Amino acid sequence: MSRRYPILAGVLRRRRRGLAIWAVALASVCGMYTSLFPYMSGMDIEAMTASLPQGMMEALGYDDISTAAGYVGSATYGLVALALLLVFAIGGGAATIAGPEERGELELELTSPLPRSAIYGQRLAALWIQITVLVAVVFAVTFTLNLLQELGIPQGDMVAATVQLWLLIGFFGSVSLALGAALGRRAGALGGAAALAVLSWMFNALGPLIGLDWLAMISPIGWYMDTNPMTRGFHGADALLLVVASGLTLAGGWWRFARRDLMT
Amino acid sequence: MIAIRELVKDYGPFRALHGVDLEVARGEAFGFIGPNGAGKSTAIRCLLDLLRPTSGSVEVLGTRDLAKHPAVRARIGYLPGELVMAGKQTARDHLTYLRELRGGAGSGRMEALAERFGLDLDRPFRGLSKGNKQKVGVVQAFMHEPELLILDEPTSGLDPLLQQEFLSLAREAREAGATLFISSHILSELEAVARRVAIIRAGRIVDVEDVAILRERAGQHLSLTFDAPLSAAAIDAFSAMPELEGLVISENALTAVLHGSPDRVLKEAARSTVTAWSAHDRNLEELFMERYREPDAADHDGRRR
Numbered sequence A: 001m002s003r004r005y006p007i008l009a010g011v012l013r014r015r016r017r018g019l020a021i022w023a024v025a026l027a028s029v030c031g032m033y034t035s036l037f038p039y040m041s042g043m044d045i046e047a048m049t050a051s052l053p054q055g056m057m058e059a060l061g062y063d064d065i066s067t068a069a070g071y072v073g074s075a076t077y078g079l080v081a082l083a084l085l086l087v088f089a090i091g092g093g094a095a096t097i098a099g100p101e102e103r104g105e106l107e108l109e110l111t112s113p114l115p116r117s118a119i120y121g122q123r124l125a126a127l128w129i130q131i132t133v134l135v136a137v138v139f140a141v142t143f144t145l146n147l148l149q150e151l152g153i154p155q156g157d158m159v160a161a162t163v164q165l166w167l168l169i170g171f172f173g174s175v176s177l178a179l180g181a182a183l184g185r186r187a188g189a190l191g192g193a194a195a196l197a198v199l200s201w202m203f204n205a206l207g208p209l210i211g212l213d214w215l216a217m218i219s220p221i222g223w224y225m226d227t228n229p230m231t232r233g234f235h236g237a238d239a240l241l242l243v244v245a246s247g248l249t250l251a252g253g254w255w256r257f258a259r260r261d262l263m264t
Numbered sequence B: 001m002i003a004i005r006e007l008v009k010d011y012g013p014f015r016a017l018h019g020v021d022l023e024v025a026r027g028e029a030f031g032f033i034g035p036n037g038a039g040k041s042t043a044i045r046c047l048l049d050l051l052r053p054t055s056g057s058v059e060v061l062g063t064r065d066l067a068k069h070p071a072v073r074a075r076i077g078y079l080p081g082e083l084v085m086a087g088k089q090t091a092r093d094h095l096t097y098l099r100e101l102r103g104g105a106g107s108g109r110m111e112a113l114a115e116r117f118g119l120d121l122d123r124p125f126r127g128l129s130k131g132n133k134q135k136v137g138v139v140q141a142f143m144h145e146p147e148l149l150i151l152d153e154p155t156s157g158l159d160p161l162l163q164q165e166f167l168s169l170a171r172e173a174r175e176a177g178a179t180l181f182i183s184s185h186i187l188s189e190l191e192a193v194a195r196r197v198a199i200i201r202a203g204r205i206v207d208v209e210d211v212a213i214l215r216e217r218a219g220q221h222l223s224l225t226f227d228a229p230l231s232a233a234a235i236d237a238f239s240a241m242p243e244l245e246g247l248v249i250s251e252n253a254l255t256a257v258l259h260g261s262p263d264r265v266l267k268e269a270a271r272s273t274v275t276a277w278s279a280h281d282r283n284l285e286e287l288f289m290e291r292y293r294e295p296d297a298a299d300h301d302g303r304r305r
């Protein structure tokens, strides 16, 4: 692979240690949250959350938190895994082109015989591969605990949630990478992608609360989970929106990267 | 090999290059001299397609559009002005990676060059001294035996011994037929390799000249001591000689910068009794400093080629 795709191979080689640490951390946190469910269901969650207004409960996905699928969907897939993976994807996206370019480390790669398209394409592939590995880790941990603890979450729903999580995280990674490639500035990439993620979360969680349901419909996080990613099954249209949004962002980033001054 | 025509480059509202014209022939060793901020690195980055010209064009190895033909860069060795590499990896990791980007060229020479410059390949880049980092840059630029070497201040950070080693490496490359384009602040350091130099100041080429002609133009420091104060007639005779610049006569001593033949000066001096004399080549730097300082050198000289 290092012959045909030397940049991809090089980036993965350099990131493998960091990726391994992320995988372990993600597996531990997700494993911990998911395995807490049997204890949670022992307590009277309904009573604990009864004081919350119904709208708020729905927004937070707590309305069916007493079921295993509801709990894993809101706590693991809807919160900790989502947040950690977003941090990884946005940070990793900015560190794919903008970070090393800004530090000056990319100068010899950018003046190598490879075209800018290879640099953009192979670095993008490296990011998606890393995201795929981490999403697979989340899936593997949840899948295993589902069997071990007999949570009874339908496997089809779990696969659907995972695929949609993967597309969502890939989308935010792509936004961060594309912004960084367009601007050549790490802070711009991080800031832009993080702002989009926060807005997107707020639109999905709070839009319906204030009677503006359409806010959730334009939110990428809404396309992923609606109210609960683990119980909604596969939504082709929403998945397609994520794919198209990623494609458009990446095309825009490439358009600028191909034309602008590098290393300035 | 290199043709830069009417190259203009703006950074936002700031114009870094105001229409640079340069031509470097195959097999030539060309120096590119100028003070800090003159635009050397900017021009070089345009050559490599890191920067896109605001207007004008650059042609390298027969290609006008490196974006379309990036593979041409396999035949170029480039040493950046400020080399930065990720700190955790060793020099060997970086060089191996660059070799892969270049399709495997340069395997054989990496070790030999590192040894020649006394570079330890197995230490993390972060821990290397400035000079050692520069050595990594030199090794990667030369290791694939490129046809064209574009070197941005190659000797910065190298001690005098290694500067000599670098210069002999550059001469070997030239003898093997490579074309060299070397930027520097210091003219005299390029004298050993370059035949021709361009002088750039504030984004404009002030002069393009053979090093030998510059050397002649620089002249010699001349000083003569006589056994007695010079006569008024002798003073008038010396003062009228155009080849003497900055003539100072005090009592029985004469100093000046001599350009061209010393014949008339010696004949006039021989009318008196000369008790001591000296003449030595003026440092090219001194001439160079004059050029830098002359505020309107570009207007006087035009943009000669």
Ligand SMILES: Nc1ncnc2c1ncn2[C@@H]1O[C@H](COP(=O)(O)OP(=O)(O)OP(=O)(O)O)[C@@H](O)[C@H]1O
Pocket: A263, A264, B011, B014, B016, B034, B035, B036, B037, B038, B039, B040, B041, B042, B043, B081, B185
């Ligand atoms: N990225 C940038 N943004 C804005 N201005 C820049 C940028 N890079 C260079 N400049 C300006 O362009 C001019 C030329 O800079 P350049 O780096 O080409 O000079 P140089 O001749 O290589 O100098 P040095 O000898 O210090 O390396 C300088 O005035 C510099 O401040």
Ligand SMILES: [Mg+2]
Pocket: B040, B041, B042, B081, B152
């Ligand atoms: Mg420079």
